[in-house]
Amino acid sequence: MLLDVAGLNIDLPTPDGARRIVRDVSFALDRGETLGVVGESGSGKTMTALALMGLSPEGAAISGAIRFDGKDLAKLDDAAWRALRGDRIAMIFQEPMTALNPLHTIGRQIAEPLIVHRGLSRRAAMAEAVKLLARVGLPDPRRARAYPHQLSGGQRQRAMIAMALSCGPSLVIADEPTTALDVTVQAQILALLAELGRQADMAMILVSHDLAVIAQNCKRVVVMYGGMVMESGTTAAVLERPAHPYTRALLQARPRLGATRGQRLRVIPGSAPSAGEAPPGCPFAGRCPLTVPACSAAPPPAAPWRGDRIARCIRLEEAENVA
Amino acid sequence: MLLYLLQRVLLLVATLAFASLVVFGVLEILPGDAAQVMLGASATPQAVAALAHKLGLDQPFATRYFAWLAGIARGDFGLSYAYDSPIGALISDRLAVSAPLALIAMALTAVIALSAGLFAAQRRGKRGDFAVMAASQIGLAVPNFWFAILLVLVFAVKLRLAPSGGFPGWSAGFAPAFGALILPAISLGLVQAAILTRVTRSALLDVLGEDFIRTARAKGLSRRAVLWRHALPNALTPILTIMGLQFANLIAGAIIVENVFVLPGVGQLIFQAIANRDILVVEDCVMLLAAIVIIVNFIVDVACAAIDPRLRRRAA
Ligand SMILES: Nc1ncnc2c1ncn2[C@@H]1O[C@H](COP(=O)(O)OP(=O)(O)O)[C@@H](O)[C@H]1O
Ligand code: SF4
Numbered sequence: 001m002l003l004d005v006a007g008l009n010i011d012l013p014t015p016d017g018a019r020r021i022v023r024d025v026s027f028a029l030d031r032g033e034t035l036g037v038v039g040e041s042g043s044g045k046t047m048t049a050l051a052l053m054g055l056s057p058e059g060a061a062i063s064g065a066i067r068f069d070g071k072d073l074a075k076l077d078d079a080a081w082r083a084l085r086g087d088r089i090a091m092i093f094q095e096p097m098t099a100l101n102p103l104h105t106i107g108r109q110i111a112e113p114l115i116v117h118r119g120l121s122r123r124a125a126m127a128e129a130v131k132l133l134a135r136v137g138l139p140d141p142r143r144a145r146a147y148p149h150q151l152s153g154g155q156r157q158r159a160m161i162a163m164a165l166s167c168g169p170s171l172v173i174a175d176e177p178t179t180a181l182d183v184t185v186q187a188q189i190l191a192l193l194a195e196l197g198r199q200a201d202m203a204m205i206l207v208s209h210d211l212a213v214i215a216q217n218c219k220r221v222v223v224m225y226g227g228m229v230m231e232s233g234t235t236a237a238v239l240e241r242p243a244h245p246y247t248r249a250l251l252q253a254r255p256r257l258g259a260t261r262g263q264r265l266r267v268i269p270g271s272a273p274s275a276g277e278a279p280p281g282c283p284f285a286g287r288c289p290l291t292v293p294a295c296s297a298a299p300p301p302a303a304p305w306r307g308d309r310i311a312r313c314i315r316l317e318e319a320e321n322v323a
Numbered sequence: 324m325l326l327y328l329l330q331r332v333l334l335l336v337a338t339l340a341f342a343s344l345v346v347f348g349v350l351e352i353l354p355g356d357a358a359q360v361m362l363g364a365s366a367t368p369q370a371v372a373a374l375a376h377k378l379g380l381d382q383p384f385a386t387r388y389f390a391w392l393a394g395i396a397r398g399d400f401g402l403s404y405a406y407d408s409p410i411g412a413l414i415s416d417r418l419a420v421s422a423p424l425a426l427i428a429m430a431l432t433a434v435i436a437l438s439a440g441l442f443a444a445q446r447r448g449k450r451g452d453f454a455v456m457a458a459s460q461i462g463l464a465v466p467n468f469w470f471a472i473l474l475v476l477v478f479a480v481k482l483r484l485a486p487s488g489g490f491p492g493w494s495a496g497f498a499p500a501f502g503a504l505i506l507p508a509i510s511l512g513l514v515q516a517a518i519l520t521r522v523t524r525s526a527l528l529d530v531l532g533e534d535f536i537r538t539a540r541a542k543g544l545s546r547r548a549v550l551w552r553h554a555l556p557n558a559l560t561p562i563l564t565i566m567g568l569q570f571a572n573l574i575a576g577a578i579i580v581e582n583v584f585v586l587p588g589v590g591q592l593i594f595q596a597i598a599n600r601d602i603l604v605v606e607d608c609v610m611l612l613a614a615i616v617i618i619v620n621f622i623v624d625v626a627c628a629a630i631d632p633r634l635r636r637r638a639a
């Protein structure tokens with residue numbers, strides 16, 4: 001077991017007091033495995049990912065256990081976190097334009113983790129950056145001297161990947177790595193990530209709001225809604241026989257080919273509560289076709305379901321019969 | 324970068340030419356002719372005509388304008404009517420006071436503002452931030468000249484730590500001359516520092532909220548490295564731009580402060596020249612100040628382009 005997240009809660013400060021943005025999230029990941037995290041915007045995916053990096057917003061209160069490579073991350077001090085970040089755990093962010101420093105060449109930015117973690121000289125690190133760029137499909141050595149604004153979105157995301165993989169991390173968290181890109185470029189970037197991950201036997205958490213992306217790349221999936229894990233299990237099982245009413249709605253709302261990106265997942269009636277505004281009970285209660293008063297009384301417990309699946313719903317049997 | 328530099332230099336020359344035309348042209352627009360203004364209402368027409376001829380005022384505008392420019396290019400700024408001496412020497416004597424004053428004030432502004440702004444930005448919303456913001460609020464509310472008078476009362480009259488005014492000259496030695504410039508420089512620089520502190524703080528806070536700061540932390544950099552390598556350089560362009568504008572302000576403030584502290588600087592020269600109706604001196608001094616402001620802003624632009632690659636290609 002490389003990563004084991006158990007009962008993760010994240011409370012963020014807001015003007016009206018602390019809000020629980022992520023509630024009782026649990027999942028685990030083996031070495032070399034790719035786990036998908038899917039959910040509508042605002043469901044707490046990014047906050048969960050940042051907690052694994054120790055980069056939660058200032059004032060965040062984290063509770064629950066995060067074990068990585070046998071270490072309890074909750075106990076790490078700042079120096080230990082720094083040693084981990086960019087070296088053992090790396091992150092690829094959603095928006096490659098704003099996630100790169102506009103004043104530094106991409107070569108310099110890729111070289112930086114090597115200087116910090118490997119103690120390489122600037123010169124050696126730059127040479128390594130050129131090699132890394134070639135590995136992510138930017139073989140022209142002059143690219144290392146380019147500034148972010150001189151590259152296309154796809155090229156920038158490739159540079160971002162080179163940066164994340166520079167120290168050979170055992171876990172990469174890719175937070176919607178292709179959401180900001182064209183469809184054709186999206187496929188190339190995902191194929192590149194999958195290929196590099198396989199080569200290096202690297203585990204990956206692939207965050208997306210696109211079920212097709214998850215289906216193609218991940219053996220197991222976690223479905224999040226309102227800051228909670230609604231359902232998790234093998235991707236094939238979850239997508240073919242969804243147990244949870246939310247997963248069902250998500251699959252039914254899947255666009256046909258050719259629908260624009262922004263329309264995806266929007267077709268479930270009602271609107272998603274942002275995680276912090278979630279009601280005390282099941283966050284999906286306001287939109288669920290099977291809601292009964294008991295749903296809003298308390299958060300449904302995470303219960304095993306049909307083999308290795310886990311789902312949070314008090315009416316899983318009824319849900320199965322509806323279809 | 325080279326092409327950018329060439330463009331900026333051309334723009335600089337054009338701006339200077341335009342400024343000189345405006346400065347020189349204002350003299351033409353003055354009511355009555357310049358010789359009459361200089362001699363006053365009681366002068367005889369013969370005397371006015373004689374002075375006009377002596378000053379070359381009977382020549383056409385273009386001839387006089389180009390003669391003036393050619394003179395400046397040679398370092399010949401003409402003769403002062405009131406002092407009856409070359410204006411070039413007059414100004415360079417005064418610059419030996421004003422230039423150090425402006426530089427000390429600007430350095431003071433930069434050092435105070437950058438450190439206080441950095442300090443506050445790192446403690447956003449905490450007590451240190453609050454204290455810096457409150458102090459800068461007071462600085463903003465205080466006018467230069469009032470602050471100058473206060474400094475004189477406290478440090479010169481009460482504590483007797485510094486002279487209340489006057490300038491012993493650089494020939495008296497570095498320490499006394501420098502000492503005479505300290506209070507004026509503080510009174511000039513502190514108010515500017517209040518503004519620049521706020522600019523620095525907000526520029527840094529903007530940058531610290533950017534995605535690439537999170538990326539830098541995700542690489543495993545320390546907060547300190549993130550601040551110095553990633554945040555500060557990105558905050559520097561707005562800070563430098565404001566500093567360039569402040570330099571113009573500072574020069575205007577220097578004219579007043581030099582008079583409060585009885586410093587024989589360019590500001591005082593302008594005051595006296597206006598009182599003496601010594602128009603050519605006024606003209607040369609104003610042109611000098613305009614040129615300094617224009618050149619400082621040119622330097623700021625080039626420095627910003629050296630920091631930010633996105634600015635280099637935008638010029639056109
Ligand atoms: N700094 C913050 N302070 C308070 N609430 C936040 C902050 N950042 C995000 N949130 C809230 O946390 C919830 C989860 O956000 P996020 O994890 O970014 O969702 P996702 O990545 O799934 O779209 C959202 O409702 C968002 O409004
Ligand atoms: S717990 Fe109730 S509201 Fe929530 S998904 Fe199940 S049936 Fe729907």
Ligand SMILES: [Mg+2]
Nearest residue numbers: 045046175176
């Ligand atoms: Mg997100």
